[in-house]
Amino acid sequence: MTTSTPLLTLYDIASRPPRQNTCFAPNPWKARLALNFKALPYQTAWVPLPDIPHLRSQTLRLPPARSFADGTPFHTLPILYDPNASSPPGTDRGTASSTGLLLGDSFDIATHLERQYPLSGAGSLFPPQNLDFPSSVTSQDLLIPLSDIQHHSPHVQYALFNNRVDALFTSYTLLAAYNMPLDPPTADLAKAEFVRRAGLSSWEDFHLVGEPRQAMMLSFRDTLRETLAPLFRRDDTGPFLLGATASYADLIVGAWLRMMQRTLSSGEWEQVRGWHEGIFGRLHDALDEYAEVK
Template sequence: MSSDNKITFYDIASGPPLRTFAPNPWKTRFALNFKGLAYQTQWVHIPGIDSLRQKLGCPANRTHADGTPFHTLPMIQDPKTGKLIGDTFEIALYLDATYPDRPSLFHPLTAGLTAAWNAHVDGIFTSNVMLIDKMPFDPSVQKEVDAIFAKRAGVRSLDDFKLSVEQREQMFVAFEAALGDLAKAWQHTGGTTDYCWAQGGKQTQQPPPGREQGGAFLDGDEPAYADFIVGAWLKMLEASMKPEDWQRVRGWQGGLWGRLVDALSKWSEIK
């Protein structure tokens, strides 16, 4: 297929080799791969995102604390319809609406619920993002990227976010607890009883007899966009954490998060 007929997917450039590592672009890459759509990746360094979106006429979908525009990726440009879309969740909705003959990202009448899930999951991982070691930006733009992230966070330097050994361990414990609560959705419980998590990763209670047990995906043998949301954040941790820290997270909740990432590998191709 000619490149002129392919969707252009604008993703954040990493250091070599080029690969997806940020969570929102991962959500879109999962979605494109799952639907089996032809696309090509346009890699963009973070300092160039503002000028690119302005050049293409794609308005910012966020704002900084001071009210100034906050330009992010991903974006997609679809030659079939001429549409340019620059919000991750809106991209997923667009792909289902425009290509209904391909596998569906959303179960029927679940867009609102998935939007709430998206916000909840983003909140959990964002609150613990300081546990990453280093995101794999290209070294040639690292200083510019650090300045951009410091501005977004409202601090003078990213050094302000450095944690002590004790603080890091406390955050790991809190993160495990938060993911343990999230894991209830895979066990189809969702109540207050800690069937699938207790501090230290131990199961103090088991689901009652006859309770349906979930697999790698939330509902069924195939993923939905809700699975891609969590998987995208886990892929970011995989790319940005120290290997020993990532192995620690993979093993939480009986290895659920490792199983999810492994199960999503079918749709993880970087084109």
Template sequence: MSTDSQIVFYDIASNAPLRTFAPNPFKTRYALNFKKVAYRTHAIDMPDIAEARLKLNAPANRTLPDGSAYHTLPLIHDQFTGSVIGDSFEIALYLDKTYPDGPQLFRPGTVGLTAALNSRVDGLFTKYVALSDSMPFPPESKDRINKIFAARFGLKDLDSMKMSASAREAMFVEFEHALGEFAKAYRHVGGTTDYVWRPSGTAAEQAQNQGREEVGPWLDGDGPAYADFIVGAWLGHMAESMPKEDLARVRSWHGGLWARIHDALEPWREMR
């Protein structure tokens, strides 16, 4: 068996040129490239994901509001071991365990902390995912994809999800504040008293630790770990799915922190 196809990475198909744009597949893209394992990408049109997973005996990893199974990507099929893993976090754990000679995605003793961060970050960005309303789906599949999203959110159609200009602006303001609170993690400050982000930072009389002077791009250490890829995956999703003027706005927030993180992760976004 040729090593260039040892792992098959199932990603969601985009319009041309093919690229990763959904957050969970982005986590796996980063992980595979960081680990330097041999893999190739197999793009699946979103309406065909369930069929692809069932063929590989991969159970659904989500549930729709009506209780029915919802099949998503990423998924990897390691043709060397025969393993099929259909969850981004489980894929990262599998890669570290199965290919220990490469760089480690999880630093010693951090799996539980990283799992908690994964949940926190997914919840934070999902709350504002409606701002990423320009996802690059193949045009020939958009009608079928719209029906899938309507079912996922328990809606008759997607038109009811459209926001007015004023509602969108209000969501942007709230998103900036939410990211400002999360940015404290990069400064190594807790902000346990001042829960409301402000441009000047935590009020001086409330701050118990001024934190690091240089903020980002990594949460800890001199290089990335899987925790950084979790954040980067959502930033990558926004970069591919937000109107350019909105993306530029996010990149400018909090001293350009989000731009620095996204740009620093560029070496691990390679498509294979």
């Protein structure tokens, strides 16, 4: 990439200032890590959470990436605008025009970056590897819809991994929800929307404390032990799944770790970092190289 290359734009959810230290949403983090991995010039547009439906459906006219069980669109972020690309996006979750390409799903964004910029940055986001792991959690078990698995994707192993990791971590987001660093001007509206999505009565219903919280933390630890930890032990040269070489699979897990780091108490985050011989703490730290917030 040259200095004259137009900036890409990543749309992320506005969090409490300073946003470089508080942005927490995992799917925008996947896109950010991928952009930094590819060493691409970009800027971040911070969108208040209540404004996202209007941005997607009216301003950008971008189809929803997900829908709730009743068919209601789930308008969410990230969105990537790439002024350097105008070819069809290869997915019905994006739009192309003479002025550039818009994509509204984190996996579609990573796939596009690999196709459009194959030689940029640290190499391939999608090197071949076996990403299968046991998990009993599925998207059908969750209130929040996950992205559809793109079975036609050239990186279907990664698409399946992305879906299963999302399902695993989403099942434990009650640990994170109450302490999300929401943007103060729209915090009350954001809280009301999260309450509505979860089918709860009030924001205080997210306040998990005492023995129930401890039990969920232990369950989270044990689930990681049985699912993702064995994958990261296959190559003991670490810290990544392929040893010293990062891939998009590492970024997927790393994005969720960023959310946990910014929403758990400091003591709980230190617990997560230390679980299973420190696998996830080492992964989080190794991804600092790609974690700049621009």
